[in-house]
Amino acid sequence: MSALHEPLLQWYDEHARDLPWRSPSATPWSVMVSEFMLQQTPVVRVLPVHAQWLERWPTPADLAAETTGEAVRAWGRLGYPRRALRLHAAACALVERFDGAVPPDYDDLRALPGIGDYTAAAIATFAFGRRHVVLDTNVRRVLARTVRGEAMPAPAVTRAERDVAAELLPVDVADAATWSIATMELGALVCTAARPRCEACPVADLCAWRAAGHPAYDGPQRATQAWAGTDRQCRGRLLAVLRDSEGPVHRSSLDAVWSEETQRLRCLAGLVSDGLVARLSADTYALP
Numbered sequence: 001m002s003a004l005h006e007p008l009l010q011w012y013d014e015h016a017r018d019l020p021w022r023s024p025s026a027t028p029w030s031v032m033v034s035e036f037m038l039q040q041t042p043v044v045r046v047l048p049v050h051a052q053w054l055e056r057w058p059t060p061a062d063l064a065a066e067t068t069g070e071a072v073r074a075w076g077r078l079g080y081p082r083r084a085l086r087l088h089a090a091a092c093a094l095v096e097r098f099d100g101a102v103p104p105d106y107d108d109l110r111a112l113p114g115i116g117d118y119t120a121a122a123i124a125t126f127a128f129g130r131r132h133v134v135l136d137t138n139v140r141r142v143l144a145r146t147v148r149g150e151a152m153p154a155p156a157v158t159r160a161e162r163d164v165a166a167e168l169l170p171v172d173v174a175d176a177a178t179w180s181i182a183t184m185e186l187g188a189l190v191c192t193a194a195r196p197r198c199e200a201c202p203v204a205d206l207c208a209w210r211a212a213g214h215p216a217y218d219g220p221q222r223a224t225q226a227w228a229g230t231d232r233q234c235r236g237r238l239l240a241v242l243r244d245s246e247g248p249v250h251r252s253s254l255d256a257v258w259s260e261e262t263q264r265l266r267c268l269a270g271l272v273s274d275g276l277v278a279r280l281s282a283d284t285y286a287l288p
Contacts, residue, residue: 002168003206004146004168004203004206005170005175005179007202007203007206008179008182008183008186008202008203009175009178009179009182010202011182011186011202012178012181012182012185012186015185015189016181016182016185017043017185017189019034019043019047020034020047020050020051020054021033021034021050021126022126022181026127027058027102027127028101028102028104028123028127028128029054029058029059029060029102030050030054031102031122031123031126031127032087032090032102032123032127033050033053033054033087034046034050035119035122035123035126036083036086036087036090036114036119037049037050037053037078037083039080039083039119040079040080041078041079041080043188045077045078046078049074049075049076049078052074053074056074057091059100060090060091060094060095060100060101060102061091061094061095061100063087063088063091064088064091064092064094064095064100066088067287067288068084068085068088068275068287068288069278069286069287069288070287071084071085071087071088072084072085072239072243072276072287072288073243073287076243077236077240079236081239081276082274082276083114085114085274085275085276086113086114086115087114089113089114090112090113090114090115093112093113094112102123102127104124104127104128104130105124106120106121106124106130106132107120109123109124118134118135118136121133121134121135122134122136122180125176125177125180125181126177126180126181129173129174129177130173130177131169131173131176131177132176132180133162133165133166133169133180134180134181134184135157135161135162135165136184136187137187138183138184138185138186138187138188138191139165139180139183139184139187140153140157140161141153141187141191141193142183142186142187142191143161143164143165143168143183144161144209145191145196145207145208145209145210146191146203146206146207146208146209147164147168147208148164148208148209149208149209149211149212149215150209150215150217150219151209151214151215151216151217152193152217152219154219154220155219155220186201186202186203198210231263231266231267231270234258234260234263234264234267235267235270235271237257237258238254238257238258238264238267238268238271238277239271239276239277240257241253241254241257242254242277242285242286242287243287245286247286248280248284248285248286249284249285249286250283250284251283251284251285252283254268254285268285272285275288276288
């Protein structure tokens with residue numbers, strides 16, 4: 001075993017957050033819903049929506065029986081609402097292909113709508129205790145610092161990075177699953193992007209980045225996401241009007257929330273094209 005394993009696993013035993021999708025009673029569906037919601041969204045915002053979602057749709061079949069519009073409405077203000085469409089499509093596929101159950105195998109999960117490598121590996125690992133490399137942003141940052149001595153990982157996952165993660169994965173299946181979530185938790189709580197708390201890190205004395213004097217990141221410029229005035233903000237405003245309405249919405253109500261006409265029309269057309277909004281007539285819109 002790597003020298004990193006024991007201190008990090010012990011730290012996780014003592015400091016792991018009590019999250020509903022990590023509970024021993026959590027269903028694979030709960031884990032799957034959490035993985036969709038946690039993509040680019042903080043835990044604190046996901047918690048109430050995850051609880052509401054599981055209360056309303058405790059199984060994939062419950063969600064599959066609903067319209068896509070209801071999935072978008074229940075998604076609320078989590079952002080990136082196309083994730084709601086993908087989760088609904090995945091639920092329908094589970095009903096059609098797996099009798100409404102979340103499968104444990106990576107390949108079966110990977111074949112579902114909206115599920116890529118990370119999400120398939122995460123569900124197989126966290127819901128079923130399988131042994132897979134799970135590389136989210138937090139894990140990548142922890143491994144970049146502790147193993148390679150770099151402040152941040154590359155913008156996209158590299159083969160070398162994946163090889164390092166595979167080499168570090170414990171051979172024991174149960175330990176491997178715990179290692180994956182422990183590494184993720186360390187990145188979320190201690191080895192953070194902006195203000196790492198090295199004094200609280202259980203593997204600080206083994207960290208190559210700390211030993212090198214915390215050299216600054218010198219790789220390709222990392223993209224930053226603006227918000228004010230962007231199409232994302234405009235789409236969010238328009239979708240909020242439709243989500244909060246119990247029926248069709250006249251275009252005048254959409255005009256009222258975004259004054260710039262060219263951008264508003266472009267974003268509205270994009271929402272229709274993405275399947276997030278249905279155009280009922282020349283001047284009325286609704287959730288699909």
